[in-house]
Amino acid sequence: MSGEGERLAELAKRRGYFFGATEAYGGAAGFYTFGPQGAALKANVEDAWRDRFTVREGNFEIEAPTIMPEPVFEASGHLDGFDDMLVACPDCGESHRADHLLEDNTPIEDAESLPLAEVEDLVADHDIRCPTCGGDLADEAVTQFNLMFETNIGPGSSTPGYLRPETAQGIFVEFPRIKEYARNSLPFGVTQIGRAYRNEISPRKSIVRTREFTQAELEQFVDPERDDPHLDSVADVEVTLYPATEQHDDGGEYVETTVGEAVAAGTIGDPWIGYFVGIAQEWYETLGVDMDRFRFRQHLAGERAHYAADCWDAESEVDGDWIEIAGFAYRGDYDLSKHADHADDDFTIFREFDEPRDVERAVVDPDMSVLGPEYGSEAADVASALEELADRNPAAFDGETVTVSVGGETRTVDTDVAGFRIEERTINGEHITPHVIEPSFGVDRTVYTLLAHAYNEDEVDDETRTYLSLSPTVAPTDVGVFPLVSNVPELVDRAEAIVDDLRRAGFSVTHDDSGSIGRRYRRQDEVGTPFCVTVDRDGLEGDGPDTVTVRERDSGRQVRLPVESLSTELDAVMDGDTSFDGLVAAYDAVTTDAGS
RNA sequence: GCGCCAGUGGUCCAGUGGUAGGACAGUGGCUUCCCAAGCCACUAGCCCGGGUUCAAUUCCCGGCUGGCGCACCA
Numbered sequence: 001m002s003g004e005g006e007r008l009a010e011l012a013k014r015r016g017y018f019f020g021a022t023e024a025y026g027g028a029a030g031f032y033t034f035g036p037q038g039a040a041l042k043a044n045v046e047d048a049w050r051d052r053f054t055v056r057e058g059n060f061e062i063e064a065p066t067i068m069p070e071p072v073f074e075a076s077g078h079l080d081g082f083d084d085m086l087v088a089c090p091d092c093g094e095s096h097r098a099d100h101l102l103e104d105n106t107p108i109e110d111a112e113s114l115p116l117a118e119v120e121d122l123v124a125d126h127d128i129r130c131p132t133c134g135g136d137l138a139d140e141a142v143t144q145f146n147l148m149f150e151t152n153i154g155p156g157s158s159t160p161g162y163l164r165p166e167t168a169q170g171i172f173v174e175f176p177r178i179k180e181y182a183r184n185s186l187p188f189g190v191t192q193i194g195r196a197y198r199n200e201i202s203p204r205k206s207i208v209r210t211r212e213f214t215q216a217e218l219e220q221f222v223d224p225e226r227d228d229p230h231l232d233s234v235a236d237v238e239v240t241l242y243p244a245t246e247q248h249d250d251g252g253e254y255v256e257t258t259v260g261e262a263v264a265a266g267t268i269g270d271p272w273i274g275y276f277v278g279i280a281q282e283w284y285e286t287l288g289v290d291m292d293r294f295r296f297r298q299h300l301a302g303e304r305a306h307y308a309a310d311c312w313d314a315e316s317e318v319d320g321d322w323i324e325i326a327g328f329a330y331r332g333d334y335d336l337s338k339h340a341d342h343a344d345d346d347f348t349i350f351r352e353f354d355e356p357r358d359v360e361r362a363v364v365d366p367d368m369s370v371l372g373p374e375y376g377s378e379a380a381d382v383a384s385a386l387e388e389l390a391d392r393n394p395a396a397f398d399g400e401t402v403t404v405s406v407g408g409e410t411r412t413v414d415t416d417v418a419g420f421r422i423e424e425r426t427i428n429g430e431h432i433t434p435h436v437i438e439p440s441f442g443v444d445r446t447v448y449t450l451l452a453h454a455y456n457e458d459e460v461d462d463e464t465r466t467y468l469s470l471s472p473t474v475a476p477t478d479v480g481v482f483p484l485v486s487n488v489p490e491l492v493d494r495a496e497a498i499v500d501d502l503r504r505a506g507f508s509v510t511h512d513d514s515g516s517i518g519r520r521y522r523r524q525d526e527v528g529t530p531f532c533v534t535v536d537r538d539g540l541e542g543d544g545p546d547t548v549t550v551r552e553r554d555s556g557r558q559v560r561l562p563v564e565s566l567s568t569e570l571d572a573v574m575d576g577d578t579s580f581d582g583l584v585a586a587y588d589a590v591t592t593d594a595g596s
Numbered sequence: 597g598c599g600c601c602a603g604u605g606g607u608c609c610a611g612u613g614g615u616a617g618g619a620c621a622g623u624g625g626c627u628u629c630c631c632a633a634g635c636c637a638c639u640a641g642c643c644c645g646g647g648u649u650c651a652a653u654u655c656c657c658g659g660c661u662g663g664c665g666c667a668c669c670a
Contacts, residue, residue: 006663014607014621026644026660078670097668147670165670201597201668209669324669463632484629491629514623518631525631536629549630556631590630 005319008455009206011466012038015527017451018207030203030211032444037527040476040508042214042447045287046193048473049216049441052283059189059218060178064170066195069153070160072173075342076335078148078165087123087142098142101128147198163197167215168438172335175221176345186349186434187227189220193443207444208323214443220272221434223351224332231271234278235260242297242315243267254295269310270330272437277328280314280439287446288471290453293317296328316445318452325449326441333433340433352429359427362394363387365419381406386418394422450474454528456554468528469554472574478507479570480524484536486513495535498548498563502533505567525553531570539563549590552580558590559583 013019016035020027034042054061073079087098098119106126120142122128128137149163164170171178171190182188193216203209237259246252255267259278268274277296285291299311314326340347364386371379385404389396396402397420403412450470458465472478481499483491492513499511510529512520517534524532532551539547545562550570552558557580561569572578 009662010607020661023643023661027662029661147668198669204663204669460631465632482630485627487627488629516628516631516633518633520632521630522632534630538629551630558630 004452004455005206007466008319008452011455011468011526012451017041030200030209032207032210037476038447041450041470041474042443044474044476045443045446045450046214046216048283048287049443050191050193052279053189053216053218053439054191057189057218059191059220060181061191061193062171062174062178063194064174064192066164066197067151067153067161068164068169068173070162071342072169073148073162073165075338076169076172077338078162078169079146087137098123101137102126147200149197149199165196165198166217166440167192167194167196168217168219168440171217171219172339173343175336175339175347179221179349184349186351187220187222189218191216191218193217205319205321205323207448208318210444213445216441216443218276218439219335220276220437220439221349222272222437223349223432224435226351229272229275231260231263231275231278234275234282237278237281239277239281240291240295241267241312242295244298244300247297247300268312270437273310273312273328273330276437276439277312277314280326280328280441284314284446286471287474288450288454288469289316289446293453295322297322316449316453318449323445323449324442325445326439329438329440331436331438333435335436336433346431348431348433350429351432353427357427359425361423361425362390362397363421363423364390364397365421366413367417367419370417371413375411378406378411382411382413385411386413386420390418390420394420465522465525467525467553470528470530472530472576475528475530476508477510477524477527477529478502478531478574480510480512480520480529480532482511482517482520482532482534483513484517484534488537490540491535491537494540494546498533498535498566502567502570505571507567507570521551521556529553530574533566534558550583555580557584559587560590561587 011017012035015037017038018032018034021031021033022028050061053059070079087101102119102122106122123137123142148165151161151163153159153161171192178188178190194214195212196215197212200209200211203211207213235258239257239259239262241255241257241262242252243255246255255262257265257267259268259274259281262268262277263271263274268277281296284294294314294316296312297315299313303311309330309332311327311329313324314328315322316325317323336347339345364383366383366386368379368383371382375382382404385406386402389402389404397415397418400415401412402415402418402420403410405411451468454468454470456467456469458467468475470476479502481495481502483495486492495513496511499509502509510524510527512523514520521532530553532553534549534551536549539549539560545564547560547562548566549558549560550566559580561583569578569583573580573583
């Protein structure tokens with residue numbers, strides 16, 4: 001079961017995809033460095049994401065800080081909600097969530113919100129036992145573990161800050177500015193690609209679960225009553241769904257359907273979620289994810305954050321496990337409302353009514369020259385009580401006098417002193433808090449999925465050939481260029497000239513003239529370079545224009561084409577405008593021992 | 597965090613109470629007109645700290661890192 005992952009990890013180390021960081025100092029769990037190939041692959045994934053989810057959707061990309069001051073996370077709920085209360089069993093050493101133990105064994109609900117000391121007392125009072133071995137937890141300390149990395153902003157510790165635990169937080173915080181940029185009109189989407197940090201208790205599974213990782217997130221801000229996605233554009237996209245209702249202990253059935261049908265049938269509860277699921281399906285496919293090892297899984301009710309109406313994960317199967325590579329959540333107005341409560345800024349959008357509305361409203365305009373002398377310092381309170389009463393019960397002003405209660409005392413005011421009247425006003429609209437649909441992509445996990453799904457082993461002449469069948473759209477190196485043999489100066493020189501030309505044309509090129517040609521092909525196979533160009537003597541000695549051979553990575557097939565057409569044809573094949581078969585048909589196939 | 601297992605050139609492994617050997621990879625050279633060929637030469641290693649010992653890569657303890665299981669993954 002771990003074979004695939006181990007072989008991939010080994011190749012990743014050797015070929016510069018990724019490796020444990022700071023190994024020279026013993027390393028630190030949960031941190032990885034992307035090597036030259038990995039960094040390029042990741043950049044290609046990010047670029048592809050940007051093309052699809054920012055540029056093509058007409059969204060706005062921002063780049064907010066990774067460190068933000070404490071109040072941001074008080075508002076977002078991460079300071080409290082990101083805490084785990086752990087208690088360790090003195091007998092068997094198991095650590096358990098103290099709040100969960102209380103909730104499971106007592107009528108107490110939401111134990112997570114209780115102070116640490118109280119939880120400690122409650123554990124003792126209720127004689128909570130270790131669920132693993134039955135050990136006595138009464139005298140054990142309950143420790144707080146917050147998954148956020150803490151730091152100080154500036155000297156001293158007066159301004160605590162935290163590394164953001166999710167990339168998107170900056171989008172919510174900066175919403176007041178961004179909405180101005182968006183000219184106060186919904187819907188609009190804001191994206192951010194960047195690092196997020198979680199001090200995981202136990203990072204595992206290679207680069208799948210790390211303490212520092214990259215997310216590509218989109219916050220789609222919508223008017224829940226007016227804005228609909230362009231569902232038509234993805235209605236026919238076929239998807240494999242794994243709805244909550246199918247997720248039993250003994251497995252369940254996948255639902256093979258289309259986005260349009262899934263939304264119509266209510267399998268996917270929200271059309272925006274459906275829309276992004278459709279886009280994501282297509283996007284992953286173009287990246288080269290093996291769609292037979294890919295599904296959308298709906299969150300179970302208990303798994304969902306309390307504010308999320310519906311939530312689906314994109315999952316890929318790697319190394320025998322399903323891992324989450326993206327999440328699609330309908331978050332309602334949760335995030336913006338939280339920031340509105342905690343911050344001074346305005347997190348709403350003004351929505352105009354279709355037609356201005358004339359409304360009648362009861363208002364008061366108390367005569368303070370009367371109330372002031374009469375009630376002194378209490379006058380202002382009386383006035384606001386009148387205001388409140390007018391709004392609540394206009395009929396109270398029908399008589400000669402009106403009575404309000406201020407500070408427990410009854411105060412009677414002449415109606416004409418209160419200045420009661422019915423005001424007619426024209427209201428053009430209202431302030432609403434936009435709802436948010438959040439597609440959130442794990443970039444590192446996507447990279448890992450691409451590598452795992454691209455990993456192949458062939459038997460060639462009783463030898464194992466390892467190659468990464470990465471799609472040309474993401475492959476970190478586009479093309480390898482070699483002289484067929486390295487002791488013929490004309491071939492070496494020509495190859496170098498071609499390298500230069502191709503790099504000038506924008507290709508990522510590797511040049512290699514060491515060892516035999518077969519060895520060089522194998523190197524590029526392991527890196528996943530889609531095409532290799534080889535300069536041979538036949539190509540120089542012909543009567544016509546110079547030619548080179550182009551080899552396709554997965555099949556080993558070769559085609560001979562003129563040097564002048566090389567970069568054009570490579571471009572066409574990489575963009576998918578033509579296939580390698582197309583090249584073979586248009587030019588001369590080359591027969592070799594290995595190619596077929 | 598807990599338990600089990602592991603840590604030896606770049607990678608994968610062997611081995612030893614007296615500081616190590618292979619395979620593959622890599623570099624330079626020869627050779628080579630199409631898939632890890634061959635020949636010569638070379639580079640490069642015992643995770644860290646403490647203990648036991650005349651002597652520790654080896655034994656013991658602790659740490660770190662990795663794999664698996666448990667827990668965790670808002």
